[in-house]
Amino acid sequence: MNLIIEFEPTERAESIALKPYLEVDYDVSLGNDPFDMTVNALVEDKREELKGSEVILINYIGNEENNFLGLILGHHIRLHSELRQVPIAFIGTEPLLTIWKSTPELSHLLLVKGIGYFSSEAEALEAKSRLMNETKLLNTTNTTYKESFLDKIIIPIPEEQQGRHGVANQWGAYRMAQVAGIEEKIKYKYPKTLYFKHLLAQAKSPKPITPNLPTVKKILFIDDNYQKGWKDCLEGLFGEGKIDAFESWEKAKEAKANEKIENDEYDLVFLDFYLGEGDIIGKGKEALGSIKVLNSVLPVIMFTASNKAWNMHDLHQAGADGYYVKEHPETAKDPDFSVKNFENFQETINSCIKKGKLLSKFWKQKKLIEKSTLLVNKPNQINRERILERLTMFIGLLKKANEQTKFDTNTFFYSDWELAFLTLWSILNEIQEIFYEKTPLNYPNTYFQFRNSPQNRPSLRDKKQWKFINGNKGFINYDLTFRFDSSNYTSGYAGKYQAKQKSVLKYDKFTSPYYFIESNFKETFVNFEITLHNQIAFLLLNSASTNSLLIHLKELNEFRNHLYLTHGEDTDNADFFKLYREQRMLDSDPALSDEKWQEKIKQLFEIIYFLCIGNECAW
Template sequence: MHNLLIHNDNTPFIKSFKSSIQFSASSDIDNYISTDIIPKIKAKTPDIIFIKDNLSSNYLELYGFRLAYHVRFEEKLKFVPIVILSDLDGFTLNRLESSAKILFTQNIFIIENSKKAFDDFDVKKMKSFNEENYKSKFLDLISVEAPENSSSHSIANEWAIYRWSKYLKVESEAIIKNREKIASMLYFKYLLAKNPIEIKKKNGIQFVPRPPENSGKILYIDDEWAKGWSDVFEQYFSKNKNIEFETFEYDFKENNKFTMISSIKNRCLAYNPDVVILDLRLTQSDHESIDVNNLTGIKITEIIKEINPAIQIIMLTATGKSTILENLYQHGILGYIKKEHPADIGMSTKESFDKLKTLVDKGLDKKYLKEVWEIQQSIKPFSPDIKIEVDSVFEILNSDMKNRFIYAMFAIFKVIEIINDKYFEDGYKKATWKDTNEEILDNSTKNKIQLILNKRLHLNNQKVYEGIENIIKIRNNTIHPKHGKIEIIQKDSIIEWFKMLQTILEKIEK
């Protein structure tokens, strides 16, 4: 039987082992174990691994237990029995080192660091340990804490980038660097064991994230863009050739908040995106703030909405606080995507992709609202009543209310009626021009507005006349549907009618 010893020249009976590896403590202990010690262990193909509990000059640095965890998370070594050599008993070790709880898992033993204890060790104590009981006899009995020098935000970013890039099969310098870190850190090894990435479904079909189906322009803003997120999103959106994707490549750490926000505003003005994927926290001060309204992502949202409130914003965030997430909607965002933090139990990468697709498609579907807003801003109503109706068009269309196109059509039609009332006094089956008292026998909405266009505004615009006929026809069919069927209103019709209204009101103003 091949027994292997891992030591720091602190075991007096080294020659009793078939082979040994000397451990030299490093400042980056996880990386050293993963890139140096583990490959050496695998090369020796041991049947039993003996590990000295302390593997450095500091007796209280019980790196032996950390190494034992690394072994258990290594696919080719995870079922190999491990024996801890120590001058202390298990009870004392558990008081000194939380990772000593591994002693209570399957086929992990502790013996005295002596030749006699080694000779007396009975291999028959070993129990069956395999894939079937790996979870119940090991994973469910232990926990590995995140490194103290790693923030919750950085962990969520690294973990989410790793998982998203795996599903999308992204290969880039930043992704490889992230992957190497995940592969070496004990905490991430633990997470991968607890939350394996299942590329294939139970029926054997491979899961492929579906890209959005609509077309448009997407701008991505995140201080973590260069760590792999930009590569992930670029790969994802490249699957739809009708989507134009751009990352705001910016050195967030080297510039102050004012300069950063100003640069983002200028980029939005120049690029004119339909959808912005925006990180909630973009500066170090954001991680120290408890007021969501002061977060940089919120400030940028407000600026983007000032440019054009129809630009749809999808917030990207690592926070898991429900109070913050719900508060985001008060600032007019379309929705949010969470960067998967390991603490979010039940959160699925597949569900994140599905939610992203849904939100982006919804956002791109609303891109026509940018033009609606621009038309609305250019209209100068001659009365408060017209302003109310004109302003309501965008508000209605930007909502999720049912039949919003119908209500928007009614608002535009109402303006036509207000214009008619400006020029005509209605009577029974007839109307009178207010300026000449001349009567007309046909007081229908269509006849009155056409007379106004022709005789008072001298507007000779075929598109306007066609628009008038079209909106009146659809309005009447909506109120009195033929065969109970309401006519479907398209986005293009709304824009056409709104432009028609713009032309008429401009002529009235002149």
């Protein structure tokens, strides 16, 4: 049987009319061209008849008004995996040169094997055997199909998709779904355009890999092309209902996404660099700035079709935590690129989620400390501001610690984890300044009884009595004993004296919880005025804290004293820097792993939180 396709319906039994399909309203909101949809509907509707035909006669070339619909139909038929071996004969009266001049790109179809252009049906049927023999070769190997057809035709980029941005949106989503093995899972129907079908035919399918992504509560996705496969693809990866998608930052704010950002309801943001038709400045960068103002620690991964290095640099400077370059069709022939691109995307997501969850915990507790009445009601406002500033610095260093490279750690002998820990430790000093009143000691009366000229009683400014502000609870006191010469004068202007420091605090590093309150003042054998951990311990002992905080305080103090940025160890050793470098080698020293740092930092933060809030930290 020879099937003939004509524009207008006829009485011929073997005839198929194009016009009825052209009159149907197709959904073109996702970039589908109406003429592509017309011929695609015909091919799918009449697939069995077309497959059973010895030769398909297309009695219509088309014109500029309908984008040469007959030629578009011929391309769709030959690109169909079940129809590629059926010969196609175009019939028309226009000279071939005229057609070529009118549509030089689509006209290449008339020059490939198994397809011909004839002036009548009779002439086409005479050539049927030749056309059938030529098309048999197309089934031999994919290489023959590629060389004889795919490499010969030229498919123009649809107008809607002109430019790298438009093309990469649909192709990138499709390729990601392919690599992740979720093509069948997601609901999105990819475009039936001739251009897209040609891409699929040329592309080498990547070997699917099993996605390895973290569990999330919610992701914000802002992309003017989110409906072109991206939302469905991301929900296929993270789970249905996990993606809040909007075409612009303005639309997201209308849906109260900004409030959700402030309330920490998102684990991650995917944000497109170019938002909307005609955006040449990158509105996504502006949205990035707004998001970071609302929640500085919420990770944002920028989506972009641009591979310009300066764009990546600008986004990084603006606060982006990572970026993903949407795959462009120019990489369609390289399946390994698609796999590597997806693996890099996964790594970026996993590192951002890990970093975001860590920072978010401390950020939420910091906001509670800002509202603490314990700090607000204290007289020293400067120390309160320093605490809040250093908490912000600490979180910034914590962020850098998650981003720090092994090269920097091992080459330049520093660790952002260590800097974060020490910044947090410095807050303890601000806290003791807030809670303690320190009064310089005055000389006792016995000193003045033997001086020749009376004067105001001077102070021993290097010795101070410590007690709680607005309270009588004493922490440090001194017993002073003066030594006199044979003339009952003390030697030297300040006098020669013996000062015995006393405190009700007892520190026993061998007995847990290591810090205790005595019934009365006793002589100390460590100077409590310069040992911060003892000062903090006394505050904890006079509150409703648990022993675990005291135990952690003692362990953290010892940990701090072993850090090289504090004192260093073995500094007299000739191989000091060798030892230093070895300590920085995280892989070879589990004691300095990220997990170890996080544990110590968490314990220290809990002490600070308790002292600022008055109750234990609930993570």
